[in-house]
Amino acid sequence: MSSDPSSPGPGSPSSASSAAPVSSPSGSHRVHPRDAGPLPLARLAPLALGALGIVYGDIGTSPLYALRDCFSGEHGITPTPANVLGVLSLVFWSLIIVISVKYLGFVMRADNRGEGGILALLALVVQRGGGAGGGARRMVLLTLGLFGAALLYGDGVITPAVSVLSAVEGLAVATPFFTPYVLPIALVILLALFLVQRRGTGGIGRVFGPMMVVWFTVLAVLGVHELARNPSVLQAVVPTHAVGFFARNGWHGFLVLGAVFLVVTGGEALYADMGHFGYRPIRLAWFVLVLPALLLNYFGQGALLLRDPSVATNPFFHMAPDWALYPLVALATAATVIASQALISGVFSLTRQAIQLGYWPRLEVVHTSAEEQGQIYLPGVNFALLLGVVAVVLGFRSSGALTAAYGIAVTATMAITTCLAYVVARERWGVRRSIAVPVLITFLAIDLAFFGANFVKVAHGGWLPLTMGAVLFTLMTTWKRGRELLGSKLRSGAIPLKDLLESFGDNAPHRVPGTAIFMTGNPEIAPSAMLHNLKHNKVLHEQTLLLTIATEDVPHVPSSERVTVESLPLGMRRITARYGFMEDPSIPDILKRCREKGLPFNVMSTSFFLGRETLIVSKNPGMAMWREAIFVWMSRNARSATAFFRIPPNRVVEMGAQVEL
Structure with missing residues (x-):
């Protein structure tokens, strides 16, 4: 559905950025341009290199803590040879089935015009929400998708x-001297990371790929060094070791899955960042470098544990010789900063999608690159993330304690992604039920097993991402529902534009020089600002445009489909500007395109008429009063329509009204 700028008060449905998606012919499925045909290696290789720096930071840093938590975490298991082989078998098959098969082979084909991520997938799914029972079904899918998106903020x-x-905890492995300084050093690094966000990641991003090549190469070298000393650990690729692990350890073995899951936590990032590169470069990077390096390192850590079980508290850093510890800590820190950057950028992108799709109020969006539209910075979100990160670091104080809070949000999101991708497979690809259902059951069984193993972490920190997800889900649905109620209130007193124009008859209002642009979310309804202008000023401008x-x-x-212009009676014109949910509406851009279509006007003689509603909490049916209060608070703190749409502030006329929710 279209946005509703007719009354661009922050709580109004008039915010174009707060609109729900609309279905259109242009919404048909289309693969990423880079995946539309064969790519020569000369083009594919640089894209794959870029994917290493953006896409694989999260999953690429899992060797720092995944096996450590399997053997020394909250539910760690004794590193006996049988247990080491069993855990390594689970790690191997998790990477193969979840990442290689599910995400790279299945989920990444469910792209929305080349874009991935749970909100892009949700927008793709709800296009087909009609049919019998479509309303209830669509609501279930929307709820699942929104909750999955809300959970990703906890991951961020x-x-x-x-x-x-x-x-940074690797410094304590080198010498106990650094133990008291681990927390301050980590906080300084994180603070610097968030402070540089406003400068953009374009310059830094050029070195991310090569640096991650070095990181994955080091992972492989460390692993090969240990594997050469104990190659028998490679027998863990046989899945019977995983089966035997569960048979021997029962419930305890199931709980270890919560730590095993840490090796695949970057799966959602692969999908979310697909739009930057296309799935072919991402696949190339995975199978040529990332997967081999990760497997070599995990098996190398396993070989070390077979040789010396006492290093289970931190097997990764114990793989390195003494002289290499400090360089390895520095390289690991750089890799984790890159991984963090990818998550932060992902949250920025997710928030912009939520704004455009109508589930979040308008916020300030700063473009940090003139060339790359996807490089954005949201100051408010960045500050909130910084506060959240500092709070959890000070609250949990160690990565071991934090991994207890890690995983449950991502497992839930992965399960939701599986369900939404199934809908796409059935309804958009036409996959037969006899094929789609077994695939769904297989992937969902794995997702739910990981979720169940992580669910026991709720009391030990897992409550944190769940609480954050629940709060954000409540805010998102409150904003959406509040806008629907406000839109209904405004429409109840609205006058169809056709009726208004016919009511003039031969007594057209007095015309005054200049151009007036009335912003309206419903092109068939007379904008409230226009009605107020006619009621109080009793005039229309010579050139009156409804946008x-x-x-x-x-x-x-x-x-070519961005702007359309339609003629109306009395010389008025209706302008419709269409934007995707990854794009930012811009009045200067719209006006430029109008001029190209032969609609000239002088900005300095143009006035923009906007409606602004003052919202009042009431006991009327619709939402609970506490949710109405939240909606009013969100409305008051949203960015103004003038700033969001980049309207010249000295050309704006606002006309207000009070509305009871």
């Missing part, structure tokens, strides 16, 4: 904290 807080802490900004359920709208 915990991942930087646990990653950087786990790297509707619509957010569609595709990431990007082709330039």
Whole structure:
């Protein structure tokens, strides 16, 4: 559905950025341009290198803490040879089935015009929400998708904290002297990371790929060094070792899955960042470098544990010779900063999608690159993430304690992604039920097993991401529902534009020089600002334009389809501007395109008429009063329509009204 700028008060449905998606012919499935045909290696290799720096930071730093938590975490198991082989077998098959098969082979094909991530997938799914029982079904899918998106914010807080802490803790392995300084050093690094966000990641991003090549190469070298001393550990690839592990350890073995899951926590990042590169470069990087390096390192850590079980408290750093510890800590810290950067950028992108799709109020969005549209910075979100990260670091104080809070949010999101991807497979790809259902059951069984193993962490820190997810889900649904109620209130007193124009008859209002642009979310309804202007000033401008900004359920709208102009009676014109949920509406851009379509006007003689509603909490049916109060608070703190749409502030006329929710 279109946005509703007719009354751009922050709580109004008039915010184009707060619109729900609309279905359109342009919403048809289309693969990423880089995946549309064969790519020569000369083009594919640089994209794969870039994917290493953006996509694989999270999963690439899991060797720092995954096996450590399997054998010395909250539910750690004794590192006997049978247990080591069993855990390594679980690690191997988790990487193969969850990452290689599920995400790279299945989920990443469910792209929305080349874009991935749970909100892009949700927008793709709800296009087909009609049919019998479509309303209830659509609501269930929307609820699942929104809750999964809300949970990812918890991941965005915990991942930087646990990653950087786990790297800096390597200093304590080198010498106990650094133990008291691990926390302050980690906080300084994290603070610097968030402070540089405003400068953008373009310059830094150019070195991310090569640095991650060095990181994965070091992972492989460390692993090969230990494997050469005990190659018998490679027998763990036989799945009977995983089966035997559960048979021997029962419930305790199941709980260890919560730590095994740490090796695949970057799976959602692969999907979310697909739009930057396309799935072919991401697959190439995975199978050529990332997967071999990770497996070699995990098996190397296993070989070390077979040789010396006492190093279970930190097997990764004990793989390195003494002379290499400090360089390895520095490299690991750089890798975790890259992983954190990818999560932070992902949260920025997720928030912008939520704004455009109508589930979050308008916020300030700063573009940090003139070339790359995806490089954005949201000051408010950045500050909130910084506060959250600092709080969890000070509260949990070690990466080992933080991993107890890590995993449950991602497992839930992965399960939701599986369900939404199944809907896409059935309804958009036409996959037969006899094929789709077994695939769904297989993937969902694995997701739910990981979720169950992580659920026991709730009392030990898992409550944190769940609480954050529940709070954000409540805010997102409150904003959406509040806008629907406000829109209903405004429509109840609205006048169809056709009726208004016909009511003039031969007594057209007095025309005054200049151009007036009335922003309206519903092109068939007379904007409230226009009605107020006619009631109080009794005039229309010589050139009167009605502007509707619509957010569609595709990431990007082709330039040729951006703006349409339609003539109306009395010389008025209706302008419709369409944007994808990965794009930012801009009045200067719209006006430029209007000029190209032969609609000239002088900005200095143009006035923008906006409606602004003052919201009042009431006992009327609709929402609980506490949710109405939250909606009013969110409305008051949203960014103004003038700033969000980049309207010249000295050309704006606002006309207000009080509305009881």
